[in-house]
Amino acid sequence: MPTIFGSAIKRREDPRLITGSATYTDDVKLPGMTYAAFLRSPYAHAKITRVDVSAARQAPGVIAVYTGNDVKDKAVPVPCAWNVPNCELKIPHHHLLACDTVRYAGDGVAMVVAETRAQARDAVDLIDVDYDPLPAEVDPEKAAQAGAPQFHADVPNNIAFKWVVAGGDAAGAFERAEVKVQLRIVQQRLLPTAMEPRAAVASYNGGSGQLTLWVTSQNPHIHRFLCSVMLKLPEHRIRVIAPEVGGGFGSKIPAYPDEAMVSLAAMDLGRPVKWTEDRSENYKVTIHGRDHIEHVEMCGTRDGRITGLRTRVYAGLGAYASTAAPGIPTILHGLVYSGAYTIPNIEGTVYGVYTSGAPVDAYRGAGRPEAAYLVERLVDTFARAAHLDPVDVRRKNFIPKDKFPYTVATGLIYDSGNYEAALDRALEKIDYKRFREEQQAGWKDGKYRGIGLVSYIEICGLGPSQVAGAVGFGGGLYDSAIVRVYPTGMVRVYIGASPHGQGEETTFAQIVAEEFGIPVETVEIVHGDTDNTPQGWGTYGSRSTAVCGSAVKVAAERVKEKAKKIAAHLLEANEADLEWKDGKFAVKGSPQSARAFGELALAANVGWNMPPGVEPGLEATAFFDPTNFVYPFGTHICLVEVDADTGKVDVQRYIAVDDCGPQINPMIVQGQIHGGVVQGLGEALQEIAIYDESGQLLTGTMMDYAVPKASQMPHIETDHTVTPSPVNPLGVKGCGEAGTIASAAAVVNAVVDALQPFGISHIDKPLTPARVWAAIQAAKASGAGNGKGAH
Amino acid sequence: MIPASFEYARAGSLREVLNALAAKDGTKLVAGGHSLIPMLKFRLAQPARLLDIAHIAELRGVSEYRRGARIGAGTTYRELMESDILRERFPLIGEVCRTIGDLQVRNRGTIGGAVAHADPASDMPAVLIVLDALINVRSKRGKRAIEARDFFQGAFTTALVEDELLTDIILPPSPRGAxxxxxxxxxxxxxxxxxxxxxxxxxxxxxxxxxxxxxxxxxxxxxxxxxxxxxxxxxxxxxxxxxxxxxxxxxxxxxxxxxxxxxxxxxxxxxxxxxxxxxxxxxxx
Structure with missing residues (x-):
């Protein structure tokens, strides 16, 4: 039988998705269902002085209208679940609906429940609210200064936390350094833009006291846990179902007030309640990503040895602390400041700052793209200041492949890596020397070509639960699987992870099919329903394959061990004398005696002839808790040409060499890389969420927020190296975020490289034509460049 | 993204459309709907009634006209791209249409809709101006022809008055070899x-x-x-x-x-x- 592990079989999820026969939350229809719509604050910061819902209550079809004060005592404020220690974290109350103050344009003020969705929407317009507007501030650095408007009574200067990471002696390193560079980097706000907006359907059975919540979730068990807290309902009375989920990119990790409100109404009214976000609401209210202002420095020796890195970061949290928000710019950001390099002295200070924007939380990469970006921008800037080639500087500072496991200055222990091999593989795709020659020649003719390299690492496979506890993550980070074999040999696998586009219905089936030597079609992966899946911690942080996939593998091994016992019994042989070959157990040297997996499945399930002391049935449960994170890595290369007349950046080639360990399904890995790169290119070239000074979102629709279109994207050339991880039985790492983590810096490095003749040292993303052109004009005006393009 | 409530009717004839416009009862015309429907969803427009003119034959298609061309207002971008007359005589039209929206937009969006909507960043106004187009309009009161350069007056503002319907666009022949x-x-x-x-x-x-x-x-x-x-x-x-x-x-x-x-x-x-x-x-x- 050909091996299925490592085979690029088609995704079995796709037929139902592309033929419209999948069931998303909005497809759920229940008898007697009602519809909810929210009134949301038009102001970024205001006192609510009066709310009059009387006209809305009288409107056609309206069943109920709830305000903040109506529900304040019925529910617990939305919890923040990542209490990062040692940073004096301040988490203000986030009520399900605003009671007396609104803190961003989109903050919930009231909810209408009506017989139809249109009636609910119409009635929202009839709610009369008086606001007393207050000053807003959306810039996280400005919001942290004395004199800024104050958004929460118990958070002085809006500073939610001050978190410090330090290893070695950064101050000393900078004092002694021969070469020092610094940058001010703005990591703009981004809108996650999952194709399916958020939605929730709640149904409450008054007889059994059971609440069923269908919700767009990346982690239904976390939603069950947090809804239990918010609704003051015992956890075993809550069933959370994440049916088909149309993308998340982090935005469907958090618990939002909206699903809690829908649940409260369902319990209050005794009728099911559905709410579906529209795109405008999605852009205003669903979490945003990034939003850092960073002051960063790197230092080293004249011959290119990097000796220190220092940062001061203002991380905007938005109006409230979303579920994982405090951990994103700290644990998932500051701890990876060493990148792929042996930087002995690191010091980072991160201020988490409340602003008048929508809450900011995990967005594809979550903290790590910001870290990779600042490190890789600094490496290029440092190389140029030292008059060295950026490739040589990377090579010189890589953690050598024979030093793993390697402890970096921030304290993380990298599991495995071979960074130079990935760099070499990527460089094989181009003729670097010739490119540099042509680049210089082109500069003389006003042809601005550039090359951008990024050698990234990321921290994935979150992670050991013990570490989760130590860093204040309000849950475990193990994952789980039940492998259940039916009498006919069909297999169902119930998993704690919650795939929503990652293809794990296919890859996890490949793991099991490989283990049992059975056709992949006979294995089905079940996920997303807390009533039939074991406790898990969800799909994010490129963790599902490394952690949950390993649980699947361990559970399958347990099943196989039992099958072997049964085979030995049936063959009247010693277990030690059996061998597993071609999907069968046979007595060594006696292949005609073989018992296939299907035969053993039937024997176990009917239980007619079990070995003494062995229970009937064939299933096993595994909870897999890794011993460490995994650290995928790779090198991406971007080649650009900039039209200096228009500022337009043309990405001419994009090369991605990634190492996520052994690939279960190369096609799915490639798809994940493609998707990640596209999101990173969007971030680098065109995506930005803009608020005006009063806190109004100016990019509130897809007419103004530039989600990448296929026609705007280059061909992406992918390749890989394979360096297994020692921390899980599959050796796999994770690939969902790699593309995003690498690509934004690759593009910006390339554009800055192309514009060397102008003396431009940095341009903040997104590199829209207008921004690039303005940077060129500013450089020309300041006379920074030599005009000749000397490298 | 849910519009306020409105009535919808499909117009059977040009006369019905002109009568509706003359009644000045808040009826809004819809053809491709690519500008109007988003405005309805944002509740920026809340007309009492939509009258669908997409199916009126007199408003559709490209035809030979005095060595130039006549384009019905209800002609879709796709139909413009597929017209042999336009490809031969006015290749600029096809060049522009290819850049408009995507396949779905081009299958539904109409030239008359874009011209009457007069979005300040839309493509067709500049194109019609350089081609010296004449824009024909009708009302119950009669017909008139407006030069493209006079037709566009401001953002979302044209020379059309409340009871007038844009019926067709005339492109005079371009200079030889242009x-x-x-x-x-x-x-x-x-x-x-x-x-x-x-x-x-x-x-x-x-x-x-x-x-x-x-x-x-x-x-x-x-x-x-x-x-x-x-x-x-x-x-x-x-x-x-x-x-x-x-x-x-x-x-x-x-x-x-x-x-x-x-x-x-x-x-x-x-x-x-x-x-x-x-x-x-x-x-x-």
Missing amino acids: GSAYVSFAQAASGYAIVAAAAIVARTRKTVSHVEVALTGLGDVAHRVESTRQLVGTKAEPEVLDKVAAEAAAGIEIQGDIHAPAEYRRHLTAVAVRRALDAALARAR
Whole structure:
């Protein structure tokens, strides 16, 4: 039988998705269902002085209208679940609906429940609210200064936390350094833009006291846990179902007030309640990503040895602390400041700052793209200041492949890596020397070509639960699987992870099919329903394959061990004398005696002839808790040409060499890389969420927020190296975020490289034509460049 | 994204449409709906009634008209792209249509809808201006023809009055051997022009005998570029082209927005005009 592990079989999820026969939350229809719509604050910061819902209550079809004060005592404020220690974290109350103050344009003020969705929407317009507007501030650095408007009574200067990471002696390193560079980097706000907006359907059975919540979730068990807290309902009375989920990119990790409100109404009214976000609401209210202002420095020796890195970061949290928000710019950001390099002295200070924007939380990469970006921008800037080639500087500072496991200055222990091999593989795709020659020649003719390299690492496979506890993550980070074999040999696998586009219905089936030597079609992966899946911690942080996939593998091994016992019994042989070959157990040297997996499945399930002391049935449960994170890595290369007349950046080639360990399904890995790169290119070239000074979102629709279109994207050339991880039985790492983590810096490095003749040292993303052109004009005006393009 | 409640009716005839407009009862016409329906969803428009005119045969299709062409207002972008008459006589139309929206938009969006909507960044106004188009309108009171350059008056404002229906667009024949081009610097999200230039040029032997350039995306309304007249009678030497391009934005009120500051748009205007003229000259016979 050909091996299925490592085979690029088609995704079995796709037929139902592309033929419209999948069931998303909005497809759920229940008898007697009602519809909810929210009134949301038009102001970024205001006192609510009066709310009059009387006209809305009288409107056609309206069943109920709830305000903040109506529900304040019925529910617990939305919890923040990542209490990062040692940073004096301040988490203000986030009520399900605003009671007396609104803190961003989109903050919930009231909810209408009506017989139809249109009636609910119409009635929202009839709610009369008086606001007393207050000053807003959306810039996280400005919001942290004395004199800024104050958004929460118990958070002085809006500073939610001050978190410090330090290893070695950064101050000393900078004092002694021969070469020092610094940058001010703005990591703009981004809108996650999952194709399916958020939605929730709640149904409450008054007889059994059971609440069923269908919700767009990346982690239904976390939603069950947090809804239990918010609704003051015992956890075993809550069933959370994440049916088909149309993308998340982090935005469907958090618990939002909206699903809690829908649940409260369902319990209050005794009728099911559905709410579906529209795109405008999605852009205003669903979490945003990034939003850092960073002051960063790197230092080293004249011959290119990097000796220190220092940062001061203002991380905007938005109006409230979303579920994982405090951990994103700290644990998932500051701890990876060493990148792929042996930087002995690191010091980072991160201020988490409340602003008048929508809450900011995990967005594809979550903290790590910001870290990779600042490190890789600094490496290029440092190389140029030292008059060295950026490739040589990377090579010189890589953690050598024979030093793993390697402890970096921030304290993380990298599991495995071979960074130079990935760099070499990527460089094989181009003729670097010739490119540099042509680049210089082109500069003389006003042809601005550039090359951008990024050698990234990321921290994935979150992670050991013990570490989760130590860093204040309000849950475990193990994952789980039940492998259940039916009498006919069909297999169902119930998993704690919650795939929503990652293809794990296919890859996890490949793991099991490989283990049992059975056709992949006979294995089905079940996920997303807390009533039939074991406790898990969800799909994010490129963790599902490394952690949950390993649980699947361990559970399958347990099943196989039992099958072997049964085979030995049936063959009247010693277990030690059996061998597993071609999907069968046979007595060594006696292949005609073989018992296939299907035969053993039937024997176990009917239980007619079990070995003494062995229970009937064939299933096993595994909870897999890794011993460490995994650290995928790779090198991406971007080649650009900039039209200096228009500022337009043309990405001419994009090369991605990634190492996520052994690939279960190369096609799915490639798809994940493609998707990640596209999101990173969007971030680098065109995506930005803009608020005006009063806190109004100016990019509130897809007419103004530039989600990448296929026609705007280059061909992406992918390749890989394979360096297994020692921390899980599959050796796999994770690939969902790699593309995003690498690509934004690759593009910006390339554009800055192309514009060397102008003396431009940095341009903040997104590199829209207008921004690039303005940077060129500013450089020309300041006379920074030599005009000749000397490298 | 749920519109306020409205009535919907499908018009059976042109007369029914003109009667509805004459009644001035808040009826709004819809054809492709690509501008109106988003406005309804945002509740920026809340008409009491929509009258669907997409199926009226008299409003559809491209036909031969006095060596030029007549385009029904309800003709979709896709139909424009597939028209042999337009491909032969007015290739500029197809060149522009290919850049509009995506397949679905081009299958439903209509030229008349875009022209009557008069989005300041839309493509068709500049194109119709350089092609010297006549815009035919009708009401119960009668018919009139409006020159494209007079038709577009401001952002979302045209010469159409409340009871008038845009019925068709007449394109007079272009000068013999004319070359045309459309250069658009599009905003990445919407695809609408930050600045776009439509150009048509004809030469007699080497000398420029006819030139029209119009700009869109700069401000409230599409503009005819006056500086191009300097080209007539010249051999379109690079210095003249540079001068024409540099002066193209003179006198035009340019607006900035979150995507492109006014200063950038002003600069891009010269680039767009120069590139459009270069391409049109290269195509002129």
